Structure formats: C-alpha cells, structure tokens
Amino acid sequence: MEAHLYEQLYWHIVHEIKEGKLKVGDRVSSEKELAEQFGVSRITSKKALEKLAEEGLVKRIQGKGSFVAQPVAVGQEPMRHSEERAILTNVKTRPLIGFIISNFSDEFGLQLLRAMERQSAAHNYDLIIKRTWGSRAEEERAIQLFVSLGIKGLIVTPIHGEHYNADLLRLVLDKFPVVLVDRYLRGIPVCSVYTDNKKAAKDLTLHLIGRGHKEIAFLSPPVENTSTLEDRLLGYTLAFTQEGLKLHLPYCLTSLKGILPINHNGTANDSDKLALQGFLEQYPEVKAFVASEFLVATLLTQVIDEMGKSLDDYDIVCFDSLNDHLGKPIFTHIQQDEKRMGEGAVDLLVSQLIGEAVPEQRIIEHRMIVRA
Template identity: 75%
Template sequence: METHLYKQLYMHIVHEIQQGKLKTGDRVSSEKELAEQFGVSRITSKKALEKLAEAGVIKRIQGKGSFVANGHTSGLELMRQSEERTSAAIRVQERHLIGLIIPSFSDEYGLKLLHAMEKQSALHECDLIIKRTGGSKEEEEHAIQLFVSLGVKGLIVTPVHGEHYNAELIRVVLGKFPVVLVDRYLKGIPVCSVYTDNRKAAQDLTLHLIGKGHQNIAYLSPPVENTSALEDRLLGYTLAFTREGLKLNQDYCLTNITGTRSGSWAGDLETLKSFLGQNTDVKAFVVSEYLVATMLAQAIDAQGKKLENYDIVCFDSLNDFLGKPIFTHIQQDEKRMGEEAVELLISQLYGEAVTEQRIVEHRMIVKE
C-alpha cells in the first residue's frame, strides 16, 4: 500500500523525538509550517498532528500550539508503538466515498483525468466510484441521487452539454453538499470549478491559423448553449478576429454538430460535405472537439480533396502510429485538473473555504 501523506509527517516528528531533536515540552512545528516544509495541504499536516495527539506523542494546546507530551516512550519503542498505532488507525478508519460523474472518457480526453483522481483520492484514504452518463441528463440526475443514497461524502461532476442545467445538480449545490465541477462552471451559481481557460485556448488556436496567413477560418462545434466550455471556446474564436482587426463571417460558424451527443454522425457528415462544397475558400478550421475534427477530415476525404490542403486545429487529440499529433491542438493538463478537483473536494469535506474557480494552464501542441 502506498504510504499516506499524513503518515510521512507523523513519522518525521516521531524520528525527531527519537533522535533527541525534540524533547519533552518542546514545541512541534505548526500545521502551516509542516505544510510549507513538506509541500502538502493544511489538511494533511492537521491530520498528522491530530494522529500524534491521539497516540499520546504530543499535546495540543489551543492558541499556543503542539508540544511533545510528558512521559512519552523514547527510542525504538516509541517508533514501534507509533507505527503500530498509525497502522491500526488506518485499518479501522472509515474510508470516505467520493463520486465521479462524467459523460465519458477516452484516450484523447478523460483517462489521465480519471487516473489522477483515483491516485489523489487514495492518498487521502478515499475511494472513488465512477458513473458515466453518456451525455444523458436523466442518467446524470440518476447518478447524483444514487451516489447520495450510497453515502458519498462529495461529488466531482463534469455536467453534460445542454440547454438547461440539471435540476438535481443545482439542488445539491445550493444545499451546500460538497461538489466540484471539472471542465465546466455554472454561470451565476456559486460552485467550486476546475477548468481550462477555454476562451484563451480557442483564441490561441485561431491566432495560430491567422499567423499562418488564413483569414477565412470556420468554427465547428456542438450546440454551445449553457455549456460553459463550448461558449467560451466560441467566444475565444471571435475575439481573435477582433484582436487582429479582421472581419468575422458568421456563416462560417457551424454550431449544430450533434454526433458527439447522439452517437450518430450521418447527418453531420452531410452537413460538413455541404459546407465544404459551398465554401471552397475556407481552408482552415477551429474545431471545439477532437471527434468533430476527425469527422471533418472524413468529409474532406469523401469529397476527394486532399487533407494536407487544409489546416485543422482542435481541442485534445490522439497521436498517429509514429507518435506525432494528428492535429495541432490544445492539450489540457488533465493530471493537474484531476488532482486539483480532489484536493478542493477534500478541503470542503474538512470545512475549509475554497476558491470558487480554479483555472489550469493549457499547452498548444503544433503539428509539424
């Protein structure tokens, strides 16, 4: 089993006492000092000190700090007893359940996010349970109700796309149930959220194409209404034109691609083929999702046109068989997003104040 973070701090103080660096009555480092010294959260350092107090190794005095207790056992006996007490506490302690509700996950986006959440949850002795909604609001609502009934202590949610917020999600948020949103935020509703700066990212992609000499640049996306990530990506695209003093052709904005939600791409393929036929001057595309970019590539090929004559940029992407990116794309820092989401949720469980929005930096990966 991987050593828990708080146990490392716990044993550090035990070693300090064992080696005589700390003696009876000496002050022990505070929660803040330990957190800064070891690069951990205040939650972790607080738990280490609480466990030391429970074991009788230190005495905590409110308003003054923590001190090495009188009559403690020294040397190897202290080490042995402390390790036994810590191991016993870990075995008997109830492990909290955390629920993750997500539309889906795949190699291009989601798997690294999931792995990071699982690892970070384990470090806090929490078990992460997962429910995929497939983009269905009904499934999302059912998942929230199910997880709450199972006794989860908090929820991490990537809300499904749609015109309206899920009433069940709003209910738990307004009810002060610990919730963290990932890759989304809810406008006008105070809820902790971790996400990429989608506006800036889409602007970066569009400016990249403008920098390559393109002015007729189309934008492809599923419907954007009430989906913060997609709304911000569309806004970033339009702001790039404003910044460069270029005219934006609204006819080049296609936000009716529904295949990523319905699973059926036949209608989208015809829509894209029709657009390509009617707008032969458009050779560059900003695409909000990787799967839509692959469908565009199929539409280009289906019309007998060469893909290398087009510049396609998108969010998230896979590599080809040589390990090179298929498209120039925005790479979201899924690992950090997952870690941040769990840390913010744990902070809420301990009653700590958390920032409402946490933006994680992105990178643009340019296809050679």
Template identity: 45%
Template sequence: MNTPLYEKIYDFISEQIKLGHLKYGERVPSEKELAEEFNVSRITSKKALDLLSQNKLIERIRGKGSFVMKNQTVNKEERQTDLHHQDAKDSKLIALIIQDFDDAFGLKLVKTIEETCLHYNCNLIIRRTGGQIIEEENAIKDLVNFGVEGLIIFPIQGEHYNTELLKLVLMDFPLVLVDRYLRGIPASAVSTNNQSASEELTNYLFSLGHKDVAFLSPSPKGISTIEERVQGFHIAYSKQGIKLNPNFILYDLISSLPQNDLYDYDYQGIKSFIDDNPDVTAFIVCEYYLALALNKALNDLGKKVPEDYSVVCFDCPENSFGRASFTHIRQNELEMGKKAVDLLMKHLKGENIPKHTFIDFTLIKGKSTMEKQNVTA
C-alpha cells in the same frame, strides 16, 4: 495485499527511532526529502509524518520541521492497529460522475482523480452517464442516498441545468465540477481557460497566413466550454482587425462520439458546409471526434490535410490521425484531476474554496497545419 506507501515511510522512521539511529530531539527528514527518497508524492510523505506525530513518535513544529520525541520500541501489532483505526477514521467515500472518457480526453483525468483519492485515503466510485441528463440525475440521487460524502462531476450542460445538481449546490453539499462550470450557480469548478485556448488556436492559424477560418462545434447554448471557445474565436478576429464572415461558423453539429446516426448527421452537415464555403482555408473544431468527421469529409471530397486545408482542434490522442496528430490544444488533465480532488478535500473540511480555477493548457503542433501559401484549395 501491497503495503501502502505511507506505511512504508512510517515503518522506516519508526525503525530508525527504535534502533537509535534517530535520537531524542533530532530532526526527522522533511516531507520533501522523504518524497524524493521514496519516490512518492508529498501527500504520501505528509500522511506518514502526520501518523508518526499522532502516535507520539515525533513532534511537528511549524516552520522548523519534525523532531524525535523519545526513544521507544514500536510494537508492530499495535502500530498496525493504530494505522487501521486511523485509516477507518480518515477514510472517506466520494464519487466521480462523468459522461464518458477515452484516450482523446478523460482517461488521464479519471486516473489522476483515482490516484489522488488514494493519497487522501479516499474510496472512489465512478459512474458514467453517457451524456444523458436523466442518467446524471439518477447517479446523483443514487450516490447521495448511498452515503458518498463528496462528488466530482463532469456535468452535462444545455439550456436547462440538472435539478438534482442545483439542489446539491443550494445545500452546500461538497462537490467540485470539472471541465466546465454552471453560469450563475456558485459551485466550485476546475477547467481550462477555453477562451484563451481558442484565441491561441485562431492566432496560430493567422500566423500561418490563414484569414478565412471556419469554426465547427455543437450548439454553444448552456455549455460554458463551447461558449468560451466561440468567444475566443471572435476575440482573435477582433484583435486582428479582420472581418469575420458569419457564414464560416457551423453550430448545429451534435455528436462528440463517432456513433450511429448522430455521427452520420454531422458528417453530412460538414460536407455540405465545405461545399457552401469554398473560400475557407482552415478549420477550428471544438471536439476531437468532430475533427475526425471533418477529416473524413475532406478526404471523401478529394481534399487533403494539410495540403488543401489546415485543421486544428481541442484534445487529441497521441499518435492519432494516421501519420501524426492534429494540431490541437492539450488540456492538462493531470493537474485538472489533482486540483479537483484537492479542492473537494478542502470543502469536506469546511474550508472556503475558489469558485473557478483555471488550469494551463498547451498548443501542440501536429501535421494537420501548414502555411497558406502552400495551400492549393
């Protein structure tokens, strides 16, 4: 089994003290210096220094640094016993409940949550719900009964909230939501500022000369992410002083995954929408897999992207869409995952945490867009 990184730093400092290279009263390298030297996060270097302090090898003075308390021989067996007891005391069991994940969105999020949990010496359980609210309810009940101390949840949303999730919020059970939040429910959430992201996508299409822009998404009812993306779309039109044709919005799509009848239903609906709205020159699509359905429908109708239509969306795997990616909003999954765990750790300590934390996003320009004067549709 590999030695934990924080233990390697602990061994290094204690050995320096044992050999006399670090003497009584001398300053020990800081969290930042150790993190850079050992190529680890500051969470890891902090844990090593905290353990050295708890074992009376160093003294940590706020605003000044860490200093050697005394020269002493460190018995390795005793040290490992101390570390083992410390790990057992500090280790926590938490769980991530998520609909699903892949390289379009979610994979980096899950990896980051797992890695950050390791830094906090937490054990992580992952449960996938497949987008089914009954599975989410069962997962919450099972995990709480199993004894998890905190939850990170990528919630399923609709017109009615998960009752098990509401119970946890009312009990002030330690939990953090990711990607979306529950309107009117005081649960901490970490997400992208979807309204600003959608507005930026729309303005980008305006900058290319597109004014007749369609918006494709599932129903926004009860889903904060989609509600905000719709709002951003409307706000962009309003700020430009351009009248939005209400027929250019398609809300009755269903699937966020390319599977079975749901995907076929969306594909047929999108084809009909294209035929019914010949003035549209560009599309904003709420989800990546719906963008794929749109791309297929356009190809089957003999149209090309971006020559005939510009297409933008939210999230996109790298090197997808054949020769290049869609122009898209890339959510910062790494920061979202890390922040979710950080907040959960604070909640577990009884600290107050913000109810809503927005994470920055990036507009990635792919080859699915071009200026309107070059569009032939």
C-alpha cells in the same frame, strides 16, 4: 465504522422515539428543520427520514410532514444495515466521493480519471464513478444513487445541455461539497476546475491567422449552456477582433451532434457528415478550421477525403488530439492538463469536506502542441 451523516440523524430520531420524547402520531422535524438543527444538507436530512419510513417507524404524508408510526421497544431497535455489512464482510471502508462524467476516452478524460483515483487514495477516500452518456435522466439518477450510498462529496462534469440539472443545483444550494471539472455554471456559486477555453481557442485561431488564413471556420456541437463550448466560440471570435479581421458568422457551424456522448452509437454521424459536406461546398474559400473537439476534427478529415479533396489543402486545429502511430500529433491542438485538473478537483473537494474555504474557480494552464 463511523456512521454516515444521515445515519446519525436517523439514530437521533430513533432514540427520541425509544425514550418517549416522540410518541405515535407526533410530528417529526421536517427536512428543513433537521438540516438547520444539525448543520447538514437537506439531501442528508431527507435520506434520514426516508430510512425511517423504510423501517416503518415514521409515515410520510405529502404536504403535511412525517409522523411517528410505531414505538421502538427496548432491545428491538431497527437493524443497522451499513454496520452489519461492514461486520459481515470484515472490510475496512473508507469514506466515498463520487465522480459523474458523460464519458471518457483516450483523447480526454482517461488521464483525468486516473489522476482523480490516485489523489482520492492519497487523501484516504475511495472514488466511485458513473458514466451518464450525456443523458439528463442518467445524470439525475447517478446523483441520487451516490447520495443514497452516503458519498461525502461529488465531482461532476455536467452534460451538454440547455438547462442546468435540478438535482445538481439542489446539492449546491444545500451546500453539499461539490466540485465541477471541465465546466462551470454561469451565475451559480460552485467550485469549478477547468481550462481557460476562451484563451485556448483564441490561441488556436491566432495560430491559423499567423499562417496566413483569413477565412477560418469554427466547428462545434451546440454551444448553448455548455460553458466549455461557449468559451471556445468566444475565444475564436476574439482572435478576429484582436487582429482587426472581419468575422463571418456563417463560418460558425455549431449544429454537430454526432460526437455527443448521448449519440455514442454513431447514428447521428451521417447528418453531421452531410452538414460538413454542405459547408465545404457552400464555402470553398474556407481552408482553415478550428474544431472544438478532436472527434469533430477527425469527422471533418473523413468528409474531405470522401469528397476527393486533398487534406494537404486544409489546416485543421482542435482540442485534445491523439498522436499517430509514430507518436506525432495528428492535429495542432490544445493539450489540457488533465492530471492537474483531476488532482485539483479532488484537493478542492477534500478542502470543502474539512471546512476550508475554497476558490470558486481554479483555472489550469494549457499548452498548444503544433503539428510539424
């Protein structure tokens, strides 16, 4: 089995110690120096030094560097764990690529995952997956875990949040192969595959305006620093500008948190229901809604029903709707092409792995499905 990059660095340093080029007490090249010397990321060089430290060959002193701790006797080299595992299991391994996502469901994510699995196999890679449930700590842990497993590249759907993940940014800055899917990071040069959410939300809003609505609300989780939601809010506002209509900012309710993966146990739904009920009572003139997520749309219908109102009096559109038991769409909605997004993400990652130039952004066309 071909060694992972960090293992190649590891054995290079072992060889230098064995040959006497590095003696006990000598300083070993730093993460930065190794990365520059071998043309790899600092994540890779760091892993090599950590493996050496685990074997007791070097001692890492914070703020000073890594130093040779003991010699390597002839015939007494450290054990090559990954190669031993391959021999013991007699399994032909393929290189790994990782996929990190908050969560996936029937309305969005499941088809994306299936497409990525198929496309990874077509390129002779194995795909490993980690769900983070919207937790920043879990996202960081997943990145560190995948790197320690020797993945060749990483596909990520970053969590909703106020700040970019430092571990993810470090990978990008170290030029580790990374592709974002269903997101992009503003101001950060990283390859991304996503729907034109601005145009999609604009299409939905124009559909409602075309049906005679002028009082239209926008419902969403907090949009800050989540490019998907920021663009959907922008598309909603641009539709009013295009049609010369007045935009009522109080009609933008962007504080719904119950549908976020981190709140998957549903305990936050009660506060969201109260917020929606309060909105409907305060703005009874609003009969049309652009919901940024399918779960927001379904929560709204529950509140309308629980308030004793007729759903026939309301027009609700959203993203990624499911069908009813007759196979008809529950809501007029934007259907994202998850298959092309998944395939595109893997293709772009593999292109990076073989040294090809890739575009910073690849936008996948969407469709609007109109409910009869």
